Amino acid sequence: MAQILSGKDVAAAMKERLSADVADLKAKGVRPTLAILRVGEKGDQIAYERGATKRCEGIGVGVRSMTLAEEATQVELLAAIRTLNDDEGVHGVLLLSPLPAHLNLKEAAAALDPEKDVDSATASSLARVFAGEGAGFAPCTAQACLEILRHYDIAVEGKHVGVLGRSLVIGRPVALMLMHEHATPTICHSRSVDAHLITHTCDIVIVAVGRGESIGASYFSEGQVVIDVGTNWNAEAGKLTGDVRFDEVEPLVGAITPVPGGVGAVTTSVLAQHVIQAARRRLG
């Protein structure tokens, strides 16, 4: 029986801490505020926006929604980003993606002020994750993994961490961020040979392959800590699943995050935290 690493518990603890930070900022006359920029009416984006708004407001972080029509032009999108960059009442900007196919996400992301880039859309934020310093912020989901480890006092220094998946939003950044905290990271991916032999000997395994219940017991060994980043909708079973076959892996390892209620439950708390940090950095 593994220890269940509850993202909900992590989010509750973060809420307490972050609410105090907000009170502190309010005493200085600042209300940390996030702008969420959405183009079109995609259901999952509306749902994420609703969840992020609720989480932020629960902590005391203001949220402004700016919505452009599905048929908005690139010029209109860039103008909206510039408006939010210039707005002193906005500390963080979240540009929901993917954008409609006729719009250029790269150009839009590059137009964002790195100081307001609370979910790692700009080159400055990528460079920060890689170098460990500079403008911008880490991707919220990658940082949610670190927040869970921290909350449960799971030391990472000197530990061998296997990361399954090399995406720019989770695999690569989480490996580098753990390295900055002195872990030894290995990045495995779809072209790795015998990745399960590598993860088998790791102390901590972060799974972010994006394929529901595709990673089974052969990847794991006794006592390991497993962080499952996957959130996949299984239409047949009518439920959300992780990338890990939980029922098969949980009896084997030392600790594991559930899905739902794991990493996903922490991501919007990290988003709120970044908005608060952006507001603080501006105070200097």
Add this chain to the structure above:
Amino acid sequence: MAQILSGKDVAAAMKERLSADVADLKAKGVRPTLAILRVGEKGDQIAYERGATKRCEGIGVGVRSMTLAEEATQVELLAAIRTLNDDEGVHGVLLLSPLPAHLNLKEAAAALDPEKDVDSATASSLARVFAGEGAGFAPCTAQACLEILRHYDIAVEGKHVGVLGRSLVIGRPVALMLMHEHATPTICHSRSVDAHLITHTCDIVIVAVGRGESIGASYFSEGQVVIDVGTNWNAEAGKLTGDVRFDEVEPLVGAITPVPGGVGAVTTSVLAQHVIQAARRRLG
């Protein structure tokens, strides 16, 4: 007896290839040109500048040296960088470091035009290494490791690569660059526990710890490919050494770079290559 991976042979092959690229650019009216910006009269920087100039000119890449006095101000340094940014006859700029203590390297590097940043000084170049695309260039020494592997037809796809050292100029970028070519990288460093057990099972080991002859046989196993990035002056023995104890490791492994005549012999060829690429990118 290991195969000796000769950096000199790699540089000779690159010279042939790059000279043809230069001829091609000249036919289009472009002479690829590097500007080397040096502050003060440090002996090792003068020596590097001399070596880089000789290598570039041998390939047909023009070199302009710009030297500021040791007591130059930050304002003067930034003005020099802006002059080189604006000069259409200059395709690449190499700012030699470290700078004198009163100058701010970060601010100076950030002032460089990313399109002319041929040795990865800017945030754009760091983001490019991390993301695998974008403006700027990889660090020359890190790319020299890849050029050696390519020259000797050593496949990296699916291979487990152990990197000893996590610096921003070599350890981290070489790990990510090999990952972009589908290797599985592990980044070990001074806080790793039992790094030798990890490297022992790797297919390729890149050593970049910066301590002369500090890495011995316990890190390696039969058939491995070893790339030794170290260049350390052993004053007692009056010779240049790698980070690896060559005499102890060479009989054990499958292939190894010597020091001198290994990675260091390729770095300035990569620099020339980046200048040529910068000139080509500008042609579009």
